[in-house]
Amino acid sequence: MSQSYTTQMDAARKGIFTPQMEQVLANEPISKEALMQGIAQGRIAIPANKNHLNLKAAGVGKGLKTKINVNLGVSKDVCCFDSEINKARLAIDYQADAVMDLSVSGDTEKFRKSLVEQIPVMIGTVPIYDTLTRTGKPTQDITLEEWFETVEIHAANGIDFITIHAGLNRKCAQSIKTNPRLCGIVSRGGAILFEWMEKTGNENPFYEHFDRLLEICRAHDVCISLGDGLRPGAIKDSTDAPQIEELITLGELTRRAWEKNVQVMIEGPGHVPLHEIEMNMQLQKKLCHNAPFYVLGPLVTDIAPGYDHITSAIGGALAAMHGADFLCYVTPAEHLRLPTADDVKEGIMASRIAAHAGDLAKGLKDAEISDHKMSKARGELDWEGQFDCALDPEKARQFRKSSQPEEKEVCTMCGDFCAVKRVGALLK
């Protein structure tokens, strides 16, 4: 029987169980009914472009495991697409759930197509960047048609989710001018649109013609990741009026997307101190009607360049505990350079730890089971067992091998003072 639906949301609302939902269900601790209801209500998104043929669909949102995204792509100064494909493969090897291509130089379409062909996880892009790269024009000369053509191209290429900073309208742009900040606008897409609006005097094209965007996204089932063009890029700038005004606008746009069965995620901050993270998660869930929340970091301090995978993992864990659904990784290269392959690996591991810590706090059964397995092996001084369930078995194995104890049950930290060995028999 041929079942007819446009998007995953449309299908869920019609009670149709899609192959993508089936793939999600196989990997998540959720019932079929809860999954379909979550998608129908917009609390869960399955970014799955109809043209991404080798995609193994994953879900983002309520009741599902916290997902992580790997950013990659070339810039003018570091422009080697082979290295970026290598990073995408690394992302798969280290079990990232998503990859975003943020390229801003060279033949972006060729690279995008090869990513879609080779990469089986959901892929995101920011068509706003690519409009500048593709046309080679100064920002103010970009036409309405050109902004939308890029969205069409990315949708046709098979991109599963696109970041669109549609909430940064003229009203929010005014707010950023009257509320002083230390770091102004740090969002690349936000900065581009702000410049375009300032220099042309026009409204944000994606805000003004939001329905046109929805038509394209619905046709290919592209999930819109509503960008946070005014996210704070400094601890002092967090949770200020411009950030919240944009968030309110994103909430209005979310409703409009859902009316057309278009799936939505909301992008979030940014640089946020620990004590404001819970509030930020609650504000997003309230103002954006429980749409899935996709956060960058949050980075909980500004002073640790070189270690921003750590500042972000601290914030990411807390954000996930308070409801963030999707963590965008941050690498040690943040604020300093385009990441190397090693930076990418460090970023992924930090982000996976944050997501898992969040899942434990969310009470997800699968997360608990992995920890119990590790604890049992640790309590039994079962080294192979510990390596088997380690997040990075290779690293764990290499560390132990590099420093071998005289008695092989223990490790060189305590040697014959091993507490676990000392009381193990007594507690049996």
Ligand SMILES: C[C@H]1O[C@@H](n2cnc3c(N)ncnc32)[C@H](O)[C@@H]1O
């Ligand atoms: C919005 C986020 O995207 C990151 N970002 C921007 N461009 C790239 C790239 N080519 N590779 C990796 N990360 C990138 C920024 O460092 C910021 O963390």
Ligand SMILES: Cc1ncc(COP(=O)(O)O)c(N)n1
């Ligand atoms: C979580 C998150 N937030 C933002 C962006 C886009 O980057 P930018 O806003 O700098 O264009 C992103 N790719 N992911």
Ligand code: MET
């Ligand atoms: C301030 S540099 C831009 C990227 C940045 N880390 C951010 O907060 O989004």
Ligand code: SF4
């Ligand atoms: S990461 Fe570097 S190039 Fe990008 S906004 Fe920050 S300072 Fe500018």
Ligand SMILES: [Zn+2]
């Ligand atoms: Zn930053």
